[in-house]
Amino acid sequence: MVRRIAITGATGFLGVTLARHFAADERWRVRLLARRSPPPIDSVHPIEAQPYNLEQPVDASMLGGCDVIVHCAHDLTARARGVENNVNYSAAQALIQANEDGPRARLIFVSTLSAHEDSQSEYGRVKYATEQLIDCERHTVLRPGLIIGDGGLFRRMLTQLQSAPCVPLFYFGRRNLQTIWIGDLVKAIELVIAKRADGLIPLCHPEPVGLGDFYASLLVFLNRRVPLIPLPGEPFYWSLRVAEAIGLRLPFSSDNVLGVKHLRCVNPRSALDRLGLDVSDLQTSLQRLAAART
């Protein structure tokens, strides 16, 4: 039986990767929900596409016939007074309602490890608030770590490092992060669907990496030698707040620095065991990325 999967944010790093994966599988029909034309995708069945904008209402008919919806779209530029007014939150509410009025498909909400009850960044707070909208008895909330691959935030980090004269390590680099290889994340989503795994699922390699080691690995990957400079976070945070207040656009936002400040590590082992998934560590992920680029 052919099943249908709808993917929001189908022009983004994860959305396109997921679309390519499922489009190559004859058991799936893929429906792309995006605000602009997605890139060409080879597909066994014709690809379906629907205009989708987080700022516009969602009609249940846009989701008609879907068995699974993966909600990847997120507008990082959205700012609002109160998370409930953030467009990412209201768009998730609208999508959930349209799903209830329509196909009642399994909803997979792509959240983040930055989402937790003590999140301070707007990004983490909005994701956490959105998670609370999801009925975790029927649906799934995924919390991936930083996604390693040729796109998204990670590629933006590599691009910045390619020309940076030095690498500032906020909070003196005394923070750890956790990562997941993009291919492992796609596999995890496939397993979530196959095993009907509901609830909250953290997805990352179990071993956290210190910020200094993380950036040192990226510099080796890029074959660059520039100094890593440990810095306090607070003065930088407040300088960014001032810069933002007078309308300056910089490669970092104060929200990014808050995100670093409140990085929190998790133990994903039971979630990975439940899915039967092994995930690559950072070094293996970088090797895979290098191989994919050649």
Ligand SMILES: NC(=O)c1ccc[n+]([C@@H]2O[C@H](COP(=O)([O-])OP(=O)(O)OC[C@H]3O[C@@H](n4cnc5c(N)ncnc54)[C@H](OP(=O)(O)O)[C@@H]3O)[C@@H](O)[C@H]2O)c1
């Ligand atoms: N990348 C990571 O390391 C990471 C880690 C943890 C969680 N996540 C989460 O994973 C999801 C996918 O991330 P990603 O790396 O694939 O992000 P991405 O490459 O930045 O893609 C974001 C997607 O959201 C779409 N979008 C933004 N504003 C929109 C709007 N107003 N209406 C409709 N679509 C809109 C973008 O469309 P346009 O192409 O038109 O801009 C794009 O398709 C996000 O929810 C993110 O928060 C990512």
